[in-house]
Amino acid sequence: MDELALVVATPFKKKATSSLSIKDFEFALSFDLKWMAPDHASKVRDKAISSRLLRLEGDKLAPTFAIENIELPQGFKPSGDIFTEKTPIEELISQIAMKTGKGEKEAIVEINSLQERLGDMVEIEIAALIVAREKGCDVESTYQKIYDKVLSKE
Known part of the structure; x- marks a missing residue:
């Protein structure tokens, strides 16, 4: 928790x-x-x-x-x-765990599973956003941080 x-x-x-x-x-x-x-x-x-x-x-x-x-x-x-400030992906993992009533480890497994199913074509943060949205989490506060991070990669 x-x-x-x-x-x-x-x-x-x-x-x-x-x-x-x-x-x-x-x-x-x-x-x-x-x-x-x-x-x-x-x-x-x-x-x-x-x-x-x-x-x-x-x-x-x-x-x-x-x-x-x-x-x-x-x-x-x-x-x-x-x-201490959490990273955007840590925020999403916490939100998913809270929303589903499961632990953070289960949320991480689900995010990793989605990323693997997508053939590793998306960043792990994007997979976390997708899982969070599917679970009904409000991702508004972390969306912009992840968007900026993914676009700033070279």
Whole structure:
């Protein structure tokens, strides 16, 4: 399971709700769970929105995935890795895994399988885009990054 998704799901699961105010979400990460400083909680919120794990509905945040399917490992604490930027293909793999409820390894297998079926005529990122779209993922945020990367190759 994607670490960012676990972090995002936790405040909603702990409070048994489907939406939280921005303040309550950040407060839960910073003070209730004692996982991070308030400024880092704001960064997690922004990253979750841009990754489409959270959506803003008025002044409330709501997860875009089924939090009831998330199992929180006992003693879970986020690593500092959630603040590092993912590559476009890593974003797509996470989205596919979240949408299908399967692991990231299964998403990678499916992407590789599609690329092989296409005779390796497409870049792996394009295969990932195709699989993500087939699974109903919103690829808008990663499409331009992949488009730029593939076209910049010589």
